[in-house]
Amino acid sequence: MRYLSAALLALSLTAVSAQDVNSSQNGVLATGTMGSTNPPSPTMKAGDAGSNARLLSVNSIDDFCIFGPKEANKTIGDTEGEQVAWCTQPRNDARLIPDGTFTGVHFITTPFYVQVVGWGDLTKIGLQDADYGGELDPHGATGEGNPIGGNVTSNVSGTDENYAEWMEFISYEQFCLRVCTAGNDTWDAATMCEHKLDEMGCGFIMPGDYEQKDVFQSCDADAAYPPGMFSVAGDGDNSFSSFAQRYTGTLTQEGQQTVYTIGDTATPSSAQMTPSSSNCRTQSSLNAAQQPTPTSSNEGDEGSKGQSQDDDSAAATLQLVSAWSIAVIAVIAVLL
Numbered sequence: 173m174r175y176l177s178a179a180l181l182a183l184s185l186t187a188v189s190a191q192d193v194n195s196s197q198n199g200v201l202a203t204g205t206m207g208s209t210n211p212p213s214p215t216m217k218a219g220d221a222g223s224n225a226r227l228l229s230v231n232s233i234d235d236f237c238i239f240g241p242k243e244a245n246k247t248i249g250d251t252e253g254e255q256v257a258w259c260t261q262p263r264n265d266a267r268l269i270p271d272g273t274f275t276g277v278h279f280i281t282t283p284f285y286v287q288v289v290g291w292g293d294l295t296k297i298g299l300q301d302a303d304y305g306g307e308l309d310p311h312g313a314t315g316e317g318n319p320i321g322g323n324v325t326s327n328v329s330g331t332d333e334n335y336a337e338w339m340e341f342i343s344y345e346q347f348c349l350r351v352c353t354a355g356n357d358t359w360d361a362a363t364m365c366e367h368k369l370d371e372m373g374c375g376f377i378m379p380g381d382y383e384q385k386d387v388f389q390s391c392d393a394d395a396a397y398p399p400g401m402f403s404v405a406g407d408g409d410n411s412f413s414s415f416a417q418r419y420t421g422t423l424t425q426e427g428q429q430t431v432y433t434i435g436d437t438a439t440p441s442s443a444q445m446t447p448s449s450s451n452c453r454t455q456s457s458l459n460a461a462q463q464p465t466p467t468s469s470n471e472g473d474e475g476s477k478g479q480s481q482d483d484d485s486a487a488a489t490l491q492l493v494s495a496w497s498i499a500v501i502a503v504i505a506v507l508l
């Protein structure tokens with residue numbers, strides 16, 4: 173049973189009817205200074221191909237940035253601290269993502285966060301071929317973020333805001349990025365952007381539509397449960413169990429090496445549920461900038477390439493997976 177108690181922590185949460193989120197709750201907005209490589213605020217001005225700017229803006233499917241390599245062909249895992257901003261629009265003094273990099277992008281706006289997931293050939297921005305990549309977040313080894321001095325804004329609230337909590341996973345063929353824009357008394361921003369499960373991959377940490385990899389689509393959506401949290405009754409309230417990533421390390425004590433393991437022995441295969449989405453708009457490609465246009469701040473806003481069309485295919489899907497039953501059984505075992 174030891175592994176179960178290490179693995180699962182049953183939390184009792186009070187069921188409440190109000191689900192109001194608070195975008196000025198402590199921990200939502202960034203209060204510190206802007207990283208030294210960044211412009212003081214988001215700007216519609218591109219940097220050059222060697223820019224070190226590290227300011228992401230995550231505004232819409234046609235206007236977002238991701239952290240990517242500063243130097244090509246080094247693994248992300250070896251260079252997390254030095255990643256730089258790559259943007260679909262000329263902005264933030266940052267590098268421009270080459271047209272055609274992405275084959276599909278999904279952008280969702282939820283009450284708690286905005287999330288963008290994309291597929292394509294990320295070697296075009298310098299990922300090493302076949303590099304399964306790494307995880308980036310505002311904390312890192314030094315507390316100054318991975319990358320160091322990385323910052324993130326969004327204007328989904330109607331105005332540019334600097335957000336304190338975000339996470340990105342990037343590999344040679346996929347990225348996912350979540351920016352936490354609000355919290356409530358149950359889930360704060362740090363919990364909704366909890367990034368420690370860094371070996372679980374995008375689909376587990378940031379549930380969404382991972383089937384349609386060749387579609388460009390924006391949707392409104394409900395928020396998923398925070399990463400690694402499983403609702404015991406499946407209703408999102410009351411009791412949650414959490415999953416801790418398994419980690420094996422070696423400890424040297426008085427000249428003796430001991431191998432130790434923490435975390436779950438049973439790894440859930442996916443998140444408990446994919447939140448339902450609505451108001452989906454599909455377009456044929458990104459209305460991405462082809463050329464830096466530093467003098468025109470409105471360029472690219474109303475591109476004509478993408479066709480919007482209603483798409484109600486993204487209906488509510490509830491995936492109860494095998495992991496779910498593992499979690500339930502384990503929680504019951506702990507409670508007994």
Ligand SMILES: *[C@@H]1O[C@H](CO)[C@@H](O)[C@H](O)[C@H]1NC(C)=O
Nearest residue numbers: 188190191192356357358408
């Ligand atoms: C916070 O939001 C979640 C998800 O909508 C909801 O289940 C929970 O009841 C809310 N908590 C409060 C205190 O409103």
Ligand SMILES: *[C@@H]1O[C@H](CO)[C@@H](O)[C@H](O)[C@H]1NC(C)=O
Nearest residue numbers: 192193194195196197198199
């Ligand atoms: C939101 O959070 C802030 C900071 O904690 C607090 O002052 C404010 O009253 C909260 N607003 C609501 C509507 O709960």
Ligand SMILES: *[C@@H]1O[C@H](CO)[C@@H](O)[C@H](O)[C@H]1NC(C)=O
Nearest residue numbers: 202204205310316317323334
């Ligand atoms: C920039 O990022 C650092 C490191 O995460 C953070 O402490 C600071 O508050 C951020 N500043 C802004 C303006 O977002």
Ligand SMILES: *[C@@H]1O[C@H](CO)[C@@H](O)[C@H](O)[C@H]1NC(C)=O
Nearest residue numbers: 243244245295298299300301
């Ligand atoms: C990265 O490595 C690949 C494969 O070895 C090579 O084709 C490519 O030119 C390299 N890119 C750069 C920018 O060095």
Ligand SMILES: *[C@@H]1O[C@H](CO)[C@@H](O)[C@H](O)[C@H]1NC(C)=O
Nearest residue numbers: 231235327328329330331473
């Ligand atoms: C966010 O910024 C973009 C420019 O990239 C602008 O077109 C859009 O209207 C802004 N959205 C809001 C809600 O202010």
